[in-house]
Amino acid sequence: xxxxxxxxxxxxxxxxxxxxxxxxxxxxxxxxxxxxxxxxxxxxxxxxxxxxxxxxxxxxxxxxxxxxxxxxxxxxxxxxxxxxxxxxxxxxxxxxxxxxxxxxxxxxxxxxxxxxxxxxxxxxxxxxxxxxxxxxxxxxxxxxxxxxxxxxxxxxxxxxxxxxxxxxxxxxxxxxxxxxxxxxxxxxxxxxxxxxxxxxxxxxxxxxxxxxxxxxxxxxxxxxxxxxxxxxxxxxxxxxxxxxxxxxxxxxxxxxxxxxxxxxxxxxxxxxxxxxxxxxxxxxxxxxxxxxxxxxxxxxxxxxxxxxxxxxxxxxxxxxxxxxxxxxxxxxxxxxxxxxxxxxxxxxxxxxxxxxxxxxxxxxxxxxxxxxxxxxxxxxxxxxxxxxx
Amino acid sequence: xxxxxxxxxxxxxxxxxxxxxxxxxxxxxxxxxxxxxxxxxxxxxxxxxxxxxxxxxxxxxxxxxxxxxxxxxxxxxxxxxxxxxxxxxxxxxxxxxxxxxxxxxxxxxxxxxxxxxxxxxxxxxxxxxxxxxxxxxxxxxxxxxxxxxxxxxxxxxxxxxxxxxxxxxxxxxxxxxxxxxxxxxxxxxxxxxxxxxxxxxxxxxxxxxxxxxxxxxxxxxxxxxxxxxxxxxxxxxxxxxxxxxxxxxxxxxxxxxxxxxxxxxxxxxxxxxxxxxxxxxxxxxxxxxxxxxxxxxxxxxxxxxxxxxxxxxxxxxxxxxxxxxxxxxxxxxxxxxxxxxxxxxxxxxxxxxxxxxxxxxxxxxxxxxxxxxxxxxxxxxxxxxxxxx
Numbered sequence: 115x116x117x118x119x120x121x122x123x124x125x126x127x128x129x130x131x132x133x134x135x136x137x138x139x140x141x142x143x144x145x146x147x148x149x150x151x152x153x154x155x156x157x158x159x160x161x162x163x164x165x166x167x168x169x170x171x172x173x174x175x176x177x178x179x180x181x182x183x184x185x186x187x188x189x190x191x192x193x194x195x196x197x198x199x200x201x202x203x204x205x206x207x208x209x210x211x212x213x214x215x216x217x218x219x220x221x222x223x224x225x226x227x228x229x230x231x232x233x234x235x236x237x238x239x240x241x242x243x244x245x246x247x248x249x250x251x252x253x254x255x256x257x258x259x260x261x262x263x264x265x266x267x268x269x270x271x272x273x274x275x276x277x278x279x280x281x282x283x284x285x286x287x288x289x290x291x292x293x294x295x296x297x298x299x300x301x302x303x304x305x306x307x308x309x310x311x312x313x314x315x316x317x318x319x320x321x322x323x324x325x326x327x328x329x330x331x332x333x334x335x336x337x338x339x340x341x342x343x344x345x346x347x348x349x350x351x352x353x354x355x356x357x358x359x360x361x362x363x364x365x366x367x368x369x370x371x372x373x374x375x376x377x378x379x380x381x382x383x384x385x386x387x388x389x390x391x392x393x394x395x396x397x398x399x400x401x402x403x404x405x406x407x408x409x410x411x412x413x414x415x416x417x418x419x420x421x422x423x424x425x426x427x428x429x430x431x432x433x434x435x436x437x438x439x440x441x442x443x444x445x446x447x448x449x450x451x452x453x454x455x456x457x458x459x460x461x462x463x464x465x466x467x468x469x470x471x472x473x474x475x476x477x478x479x480x481x482x483x484x485x486x487x488x489x490x491x492x493x494x495x496x497x498x499x500x501x502x503x
Numbered sequence: 504x505x506x507x508x509x510x511x512x513x514x515x516x517x518x519x520x521x522x523x524x525x526x527x528x529x530x531x532x533x534x535x536x537x538x539x540x541x542x543x544x545x546x547x548x549x550x551x552x553x554x555x556x557x558x559x560x561x562x563x564x565x566x567x568x569x570x571x572x573x574x575x576x577x578x579x580x581x582x583x584x585x586x587x588x589x590x591x592x593x594x595x596x597x598x599x600x601x602x603x604x605x606x607x608x609x610x611x612x613x614x615x616x617x618x619x620x621x622x623x624x625x626x627x628x629x630x631x632x633x634x635x636x637x638x639x640x641x642x643x644x645x646x647x648x649x650x651x652x653x654x655x656x657x658x659x660x661x662x663x664x665x666x667x668x669x670x671x672x673x674x675x676x677x678x679x680x681x682x683x684x685x686x687x688x689x690x691x692x693x694x695x696x697x698x699x700x701x702x703x704x705x706x707x708x709x710x711x712x713x714x715x716x717x718x719x720x721x722x723x724x725x726x727x728x729x730x731x732x733x734x735x736x737x738x739x740x741x742x743x744x745x746x747x748x749x750x751x752x753x754x755x756x757x758x759x760x761x762x763x764x765x766x767x768x769x770x771x772x773x774x775x776x777x778x779x780x781x782x783x784x785x786x787x788x789x790x791x792x793x794x795x796x797x798x799x800x801x802x803x804x805x806x807x808x809x810x811x812x813x814x815x816x817x818x819x820x821x822x823x824x825x826x827x828x829x830x831x832x833x834x835x836x837x838x839x840x841x842x843x844x845x846x847x848x849x850x851x852x853x854x855x856x857x858x859x860x861x862x863x864x865x866x867x868x869x870x871x872x873x874x875x876x877x878x879x880x881x882x883x884x885x886x887x888x889x890x891x892x
Contacts, residue, residue, distance in 0.1 A: 159768025174580045187765045188816040188823075190793040191563045192727040218764060220808040221797045221819065228798040254804040272768075329778055330719070330757065338581040349769035356773025366777030368719065370759055375607060376576045378879065379548025379661075380738035384745025386878030388755030389718055404579040408610045409617040415643040419609040421891045427577040430610065433889045434577075434882075441882035489775030490767065493823075493830035500822045501810045 130282060133264065134292055137283040140262060146240045150206045151180055153288050156226070157210030157280075158186045158218050160272020161245075163346040164466070165210075165281045170342040171462060172290060175403065179289035180206075185226075188218045193225070202230040208243045208284050212272050214250030217497070235259050245279050271485040273350045274470055277463075291459045298463025306471055314468065317450065318475035321367060321393065325480070328393045328448060331367055332385065335397040336374040336435040337457070344371025347469055354473045356489070357482035365480050375434040382438060386445055394442055396451040397465075398435045402428045403457075519666060522653065523681055526672045529651060535629045539595045542677050545574045545615070546599030546669075547607050549661020550634075552735040553855070554599075554670045559731040560851060561679060564792065568678035569595075574615075577607045582614070591619040597632045597673050601661050603639030606886070624648050634668050660874040662739045663859055666852075680848045687852025695860055703857065706839065707864035710756060710782065714869070717782045717837060720756055721774065724786040725763040725824040726846070733760025736858055743862045745878070746871035754869050764823040771827060775834055783831055785840040786854075787824045791817045792846075 141147045155162055162184050169182045183196055207226060211219045232238050244263045246252040256263035264279035277299055286292045305311040321331065333344050348369045356366035372381050385392055410423045422430055443449050454461045477484030530536045544551055551573050558571045572585055596615060600608045621627050633652045635641040645652035653668035666688055675681045694700040710720065722733050737758045745755035761770050774781055799812045811819055832838050843850045866873030
């Protein structure tokens, strides 16, 4: 969790682990939570993207965690399909809204109250948790009815909040090892603030210095389970840096997320031969746990694909990442790579903090307020006017 | 299906419907296909994106269609999860590859042959279909073993092929009303070629004329089920237009897909206050079928969200689209909108053809070959060298 004041970057005090312990203590003393098997997170944008990213990365390798369902968009098809899959008697509902009055989130919460006859004033309150700012309207609502509420630190913006209560509470209760994620994040903080490792600083300086030449950063992740992580990155990068700077100019860097090798068959041509306005960052994982080998089968007439026989699919995707990177480098396009030796909680903690730091440093260098989002307010006001009678 | 030669845009002969009838006749005469309930499509890029887009849009409202599973990325976690869900005795396997030797696709096919003991030389051949170019190695393989094969017209590139055998065969067999999709596409073709409607031409002229000022086009779709459609658009746009033009310059327009209202909480800030390098296209649906109303519940302290009570979630998302569009227009950013009166097959056929035409026209105006992808070949060559012993 990072914030800055008067152009100085701070890390917030390490109270997160204490909060995580509180959440776990609450969960283990709540009989309903102990036996429930599903967590429905109602939230949108920074209130869901980071949590969803971590769930997507690890759910396939943690068969004993609780199932997480995310209600984000007020899209009726999506909503009714997900609601139909929910069994009230086995579900914990977590409502996440920094302001406490996010229109999509509160409207979906109302639908849940009605559909499941959720008696928040009485017996059902043990299956509701809210996560919000202190003294927000949702906090006041929770306090009034005795609903358990966890607080988001006031100086932490939504898109920087995955390692606050926003992500840590639901993911810990679901059964994920958030302690290791936080440890990974701490390692990255220490490396930057104490050990003065400066590679992130150099990258930020490069990206912002050449923001006119290469205003677009493409994040190419070589693993399907990182798709939601790239969506988190897109919000973090886009909403933090796309601002009017101190000189009154429109500035920012445009983030685009892609998944390899699928998007080699889609977006790569544009990178290779299109306008030279992009930098590309590759994320790959060295040691996946599973190993499915391409069978030693030679298909008549299609023998030219046999060069991959006996290698694992992981080696194929890894080779594709390297080959694509080499081909882009040959074109003279600026490329960098992030390699996770294994896809574990600690490394994901590092990766999250890496991006929060990088974004914050880019923000300082661009001369913007990284942590606000004034540009989205006008649309919200227009929306209210459309509906108010 | 569009192609151009010597700077003239052609539509290919209308043999698609005949091909669709052939596919349906084959399916209804094949006892295995009649009783199977799952179609596994093995393909990547243009061989899967369009088919997946149509399946994603309509599967929620067609409960009697066969389930479609897409095996695209050689990602082991994704692959093993999907493979574990497949029951061989109820599954039709469709292998789609224009060249016939796409390394990801053929490798996954080999895994399926081994895992399910698929005896393609004998009894199991009735549950395999291939879709490929005439005389490709996959076509030769199919012919040799008597496996049913449908052909992709030689002059139709992968990303323009959803309305050829590539999309029409699997989707028709799954039970989708592809006749209406093709009818919608024909309406759009007629409007352009016969009735000389020129709004698409004007849009292409605008986008390409101002390609230096606004090199990025953001497609903001207000429906979750359009997410795969935006991925199809990203490939179509990026891979068709990102080219070296006739003067030897790197040119193109960069496509970005987003989903509203979720990404209002992510990318919108960048559009509103970031660099003025984007045009934005909104897609919205006027009449969704379902109607879930926000309940008339007033939550103590959160009463300020009550303005939306009694309206449907569809009206909320619709209002968000309009409000966001207005707020962007106020900023002086160029915006256009596509409204589907209903989300049906005919309208999706029109939308697909609209984008194929728009892309083709932009390609002509940019002076590029819209239908090739020379930039991705070098990466493929590097890959082969990495593995060949």
